[in-house]
Amino acid sequence: MPFYRFRIDAPAPPQVVIERIRAVVGEKHGLFGFSWWGLDKRNPDDPPFFGTTDGDSFRIERDIRYRNSFLPTIWGRVASIPSGTRLSVVMSLNPLVAVFMLLILGAIGYNALSSASAHTAAKWFAFLVGFCSVCFFPEAIIAKRLLSAAILGPESERGPQPLG
Numbered sequence: 304m305p306f307y308r309f310r311i312d313a314p315a316p317p318q319v320v321i322e323r324i325r326a327v328v329g330e331k332h333g334l335f336g337f338s339w340w341g342l343d344k345r346n347p348d349d350p351p352f353f354g355t356t357d358g359d360s361f362r363i364e365r366d367i368r369y370r371n372s373f374l375p376t377i378w379g380r381v382a383s384i385p386s387g388t389r390l391s392v393v394m395s396l397n398p399l400v401a402v403f404m405l406l407i408l409g410a411i412g413y414n415a416l417s418s419a420s421a422h423t424a425a426k427w428f429a430f431l432v433g434f435c436s437v438c439f440f441p442e443a444i445i446a447k448r449l450l451s452a453a454i455l456g457p458e459s460e461r462g463p464q465p466l467g
Contacts, residue, residue: 305439307375307394309447311454314387320454321359321381324390327453328352328363351449352377365446372400373438375446390454394443396435404435 313320329350354363359381364374375394382389395401408431415424 305373305375305396305436305443307440307443307447309392311390311392311451312384312386312388313390313454317359317381317383317388320388320390321356323453323456324361324379324381324450325356326350327449328354328356328361329366331366351453352446365442365449367442371438371442372397373435373442375439375443377446377450379450390450392447392450394446396439404431407431 315323327350329352331353349366351366352363353366354361354377356363361377361379363377363379365377367374373396376397377392377394379390379392382391396404408428411424411428411431415421415428418424
């Protein structure tokens with residue numbers, strides 16, 4: 304299942320970073336947070352994320368006005384480091400979507416191992432994994448860019464630091 308981790312080191316105190324995060328997190332719009340017919344256009348002045356912040360952690364999603372079940376759920380934690388603040392972020396699928404995909408992929412994998420149509424099942428398996436990745440990773444990169452810009456602001460030109 305798609306999973307994406309990164310960190311941002313900001314030369315600002317933790318409280319400033321937390322306030323910057325709160326500034327880009329708004330409330331969910333509409334019944335389920337999206338426009339049913341695509342008519343509810345997003346105002347560019349609205350915060351780019353919705354979700355919750357709690358102390359030194361947060362759980363947010365990007366505020367899009369279309370449906371994408373593979374939109375990353377973003378978990379993050381703010382920690383103090385000697386040079387300022389480290390924001391550790393993990394992006395993954397919505398847990399319900401992840402369970403659904405695991406069930407579907409498990410059924411296809413089981414079919415591939417137990418039948419003569421293993422070649423067809425392997426194609427479906429590869430297609431679904433690829434589809435999930437193509438829908439998840441571009442959204443994760445956009446969210447990373449938006450979050451990095453909000454955290455680093457004009458203080459620093461450094462981008463997010465890859466883990467590893």
